[in-house]
Amino acid sequence: MSRTLLSKRSFCIASGISGIAGVALLVLSFAINAGPPPGTNSADLIRFGEQNYANVLWGAWLQAVGPVLIVLFAFSLVHLAGAAQRVGGLDGLFWCHDTDDYQPHRNHFLHQCSAR
DSSP: OOHHHHHHHHHHHHHHHHHHHHHHHHHHHHHHOOOOOTTOOHHHHHHHHHHTHHHHHHHHHHHHHHHHHHHHHHHHHHHHTTOTTSOTTHHHHOEEEOTTTOOEEEOOTTOOOOOO
């Protein structure tokens, strides 16, 4: 097995684990930090914060780290698709018309329509 294939395979595995772990961390953060009951007054809210201080901090940390892992997963998908060097979707968005035959021609990112 070549070194490049092994490195690409390990990158795929690591990025997949990153996406799964990010979602799991978000689900876990909402499970351990349910929040105060609705309709609480200020005194009850302060008491809830004092009693659940550790859970609130863990939930906040998990809600900060989870999306970072999900974004890393998304960037790795872009990299694996080979789309990191081009602006996605711009190939088919721009059309120009030739003045002679009015046939649509694809206008790629750096290509300009020729004016006649």
